[in-house]
Amino acid sequence: MVQQDDFLFADIERVNQIPIVKTMLEVICRSTGMGFAAVARVTEDRWIACSVQDEIGFGLTPGDELEIGTTICNEIRASGEAVVIDHVDESESYCGHPTPRMYGFKSYISLPIRLKSGEFFGTLCAIDPKPNQLQNPRVMGMFHLFAELLAFHLDNIRLMERTHTAMQDLAAQLVASNDENRQYRHISSHNLQEPLRKLRVFSDMLVNATDRNEAEKAKEFAVKIRTSAQQFSMMIKDLSDFSGLTSKSSFADVRLDRVVADVMAQLSPQIEHRSIEIETLRLPTVMAVPEQMEQLFYQLLHNAVKFAGHDEPPRIRISSREMALHEIEDLLREPLQMAYAEIRVEDNGVGIEDSQLEKVFDIFARLPTGAFGQGEGVGLAYCRKIVRNHKGIIKAEANPGKGTTFVITLPLFN
Template identity: 30%
Template sequence: MPQLLEVVCRTTKMGFAAIARVTDHRWVTCATHDLISFGLKPGDELDVETTICHEVHQGREAVVINNVAKDAGYCDHHTPKMYGFQSYISVPLYRKNGEFFGTLCAIDPKPKEIDTPEIATMFRLYAELISFHLDAVEKIKISEDSLKEEKKIARLRDQFIAILGHDLKNPIATMRMSADILLKMSKEDFTLRNAALIKSTSYRMQALIENILDFARGQMGEGIILEKERHNKSLEEMIKQVIKEIRVISPERKITFNSKLEHEVNCDKNRIGQLLSNLLGNAHEHGSSETQIKVEAKTNSDYFELRVVNSGEKIPDEDLTHLFQPFYSESGSSNKKGLGLGLFIASEIAKAHQGELKVTSSDRETAFVLQIPRE
């Protein structure tokens, strides 16, 4: 705006130009270009009734005066006498919605030939430009305020999720320990069945909490954190432990495991276990209960590969491209269970290992395949 007002002064030969916010009760300077030491700076105010801009506001028409002394309408006007100018121009400014904003005005203590078609056209064009600028600034301000509020809400939400997940870990661990004690000490079938149910539920809750925490960390920029070490037999034992946990939850479900881990793998075995747990939970939930779930783990000179295969209905092609997105549920699923984070977290664990998690599905079987570099 200061550059635009400088052009106004150069073009009209006027000594002072300003953009003013004008209402029924206030006249406030927004921007100025002052060559005559008029003294107004942005933020300064004048008594609105002492200005001709007040009349522009009321009449919504531009006022142009070449020479106050020779102008019949303004030669005795109080404003030129009060502020000491002889030439004057003021045009109304409007927002894009039609609301009156203020004026673009210029003054000089000497008479100037400004009541011409060229200057009138120039001021109208400048008024349109200022109107466009006001609209753009307002939209940016609204967007920035909205973005700040959204970021604040998102930050609070993620902090709440992280704190909630952390505080739930201890009672879940206590619940599982108590269930283990009952399973070892009790001989009553009713107690044993319920203790087993409590224990299986604790595993399910733990998996949900881990997924929520990982999602929250990802939203807050941390991503999946890995603690890599070289594993061979310990990785195989981790896979067996996850399968055992799933069997606790669903003792009726048959799960087979075939291992060909002939090389060491540089990975975070606990994260691989979490990935497998999510895949097995998905296979149990959506696969056919009458068929077995097959787990295969193998290595070659370059890669570690983990496969989870189950039978059941084919996953529709339109769902395959969205399957690893957070909070996504298959279009054919009428009874959604869980948060829809399991496969998303599994794919993020694969990416953190510089690997990939893929899925294929046919009428015969659905297979999830993890492949990560050994080194």
């Protein structure tokens, strides 16, 4: 019997978190006439029952183990192929096999459960002391669908567990910033709740469709579950990337004119497609993390290109100036003892309402963007975090319908 301190105990718990697993096993027994069905965790040296439907008194309960060498599931783990036996006595491969005699079954079916990573998790299996007709498209289709759904749910549960850990790590990294803490609370209570809500709703619908043996409906809801999980996964990746932007990286002298030239080369297909005119004046050298400066200007220029105007020839202007001492003292609470530069990235695009100027820097901001519908992402949130990592500030100045200017203040290389 697996104990709570066993590292595989968590996998039993994960299987039993899946809302449809009990229904699956009941449907298998009802629709095939098999008396025992189970989801098993199978490793190189262990076979563990995670969830069971026992209508023949086989005697296994969740957490019970069988000697791995006595199971056919061990062979499935090695081959990765399903095993289906209608009648052991008539099977060339298994008529003399010790396992059917040991456990007293005549019919057997078992399919591998393989996760998205390729990891072999275990099997979905069923046995009965009587022969059965299992090798037909209806039974095989049902088992394949159920095995895929189990794998999908297990992947999703592991993703949620990693999300919880990532959230804890993210919260620790954001604790120094009240603004980022506010965003974290908003993300937890709003942004991440929508895909989770969809996962719960479609899982319930899938349970109902499975219970009614509506295979097509079950597939439809499985696709919707997969889509919501992919959305959730992308949001977690964005959060992970965001939390990875730290000020602990190596600083060096960075020529911003070279950075902007590299970024413009990366964006050249979009720039040429829109015939965007870009004017770049002399830019300074700053003490910075090179990769973060490239990401900063990539996000700013990509944003400017994306929302460049259509009513007149689109233009982007990048300029800089060294700031006077009194300007720095008015702008920054604790300015460094060095010169600062103000860098402006201006476009003549759709612009932003004054009420939205601060919100554009929030993670997963959803803001009105005129004829372009809604924008959603973390690009400008990256920008603000990068600028903060470099002891600077960033703000947006905008006139709706006339364009947007992003103003970055950074300490100069000294």
